[in-house]
Amino acid sequence: MPVGALASIGHRLSGVVLATGVPFGIYLLDRSLRSPQAYRWVLGLCDDIAFRIAAIVFVWALSHHLLAGTRHLLSDVDIGSQLPAARRSAWIANIGGVAIALLAAGAWL
Amino acid sequence: MHFSIFRYNPEHDDKPYMQDFRIDLESSDLMLLDVILRIKNVQDDSLTIRRSCREGICGSDAININGRNGLACVTNVRKLREPVELRPLPSFPVVRDLVVDMSRFWKQYHSIRPYLVNDEPPPEKERLQSPAERERLDGSYECIMCGCCTSQCPSSWWNPDTFVGPAGLLQAYRFISDSRDRATGERLQDLNRDPYRLFRCRTIMNCTEVCPMGLSPSRAIERIRLRMLDVEGHGGGLARHRVPTVR
Amino acid sequence: MAVITLTGLRAWLVQRATAVYMLAFIVLFLARFVIAPPRSYDEWHGLMSGAGMIAATVLFFAALLTHAWVGLRDVVLDYVHVVALRAVLLPLLALGLVALGTWIVRIFWTIGG
Secondary structure, X not given: OOHHHHHHHXXXXXXHHHHHHHHHHHHHHXXXXXXXXXXXXXXXXXXXXXXXXXXXXXXXXXXXXXXXXXXXXXXXXXXXXXXXHHHHHHHHHHHHHHHHHHHHHHHHO | OEEEEEEOOXXXXXXXXXXXXXXXXXXXXXXXXXXXHHHHHHOOOOOOOOOOOOOOOOOOOEEEEOOEEEEHHHOEHHXXXXXXXXXXXXXXOEEEOOEEOOHHHHHHHHHOOOOOOOOOOOOOOOOOOOHHHHHOOOOOOOOOOOOHHHHOOHHHHHOOXXXXXXXXXXXXXXXXXXXXXXXXXXXXXXXXXXXXXOOOOOOOOHHHHHOOOOOOHHHHHHHHHHHHOOOOOOOOOOOOOOOOOOO | OOOOOOOHHHHHHHHHXXXXXXXXXXXXXXXXXXXXXXXXHHHHHHHHOOHHHHHHHHHHHHHHHHHHHHHHHHHHHHHOOOHHHHHHHHHHHHHHHHHHHHHHHHHXXXXXX
């Protein structure tokens, strides 16, 4: 698979992951703002290993989606739209997303 | 050299299969097409492939070579990884062996009105262009309509009847950019009339990856969108890139 | 229901505009968290209940839900070709996004007093 195609399907996959995460994010935001007890409950979730793994997947999805999205925004206005540059930026998005997720994993696991 | 070639004759095969061929290269075997034709002449004359000029201009011998679309006639056979897997263009209906039915591809091409639209009375001689106006056609007029790009475009796989596809859109850009054409507005409107014709493109860039002429349909599509927004300075010619030869 | 009829160039443009706003919001929000992370419920609640913050956050979620609509609708248009299934999925998706939007408005309505 060409590296650009990988960046593209990753963009779609990460978008679906992010969209799935939105209701949970709104729920946590809602709880965290209700009362000091609820706020502490939300913070307490971070001790849960399953929650941390989900958060790391979310970090990958967010970083890949932002990097690949920025790549498209720039390409639209002719920055990096030529094949060699587009290949380089696709590598950056693919590796960058995974690298940031690995950093998060290193910090949280 | 070892080849694994897609075979299918709808008249007596229930389903397609891959057939192995082994042939010693001769000094006259330069391009992949030379070897395919020798296999056909020497080993199995039922092997079917479409070809015409055998020098990369007619666009008829586009096939899938080791997973990547390209023209058999300009592919250096000695640089291919073995076994060399040859298949018909993916996502196009197979007529027989390596020959595909291009009618849907042509239908999309015709839908963008691939000709100059100009009702003004013709001048005494031809309709002239300045060198700068002519330059704007660079990077799009060279297309040989081989179908390599559209066949390998995921957006065309999912919506082949409604998405024009990279080849058709590159030609749309060619006529949108032409100073002699008077239908630019209509052309842009037509491509924006539904969420399919142009806007299925997700800039995956497989088209640009596989184009045997080094053209950038993906860039043409981005430029058409900018033209729709009336962004100045984005009607120029498109740069070409070197075509990777190793597969 | 202008959002639902977002097609072609308009959908594409909205996708870009919302993306740029969200990118700016996320970068600034993360920067605020790195420079001065809220250390207690009161600090967190105080941060999120300023008028400017409420406006920016509500706008962020409006952008997010619109962006998600265009993006997920594209996924459906690409992979779902059974018309009846599409006719069920797309309104369901729209309904879900509207519900999330209402939820957000309620959260900040309460917090804004």
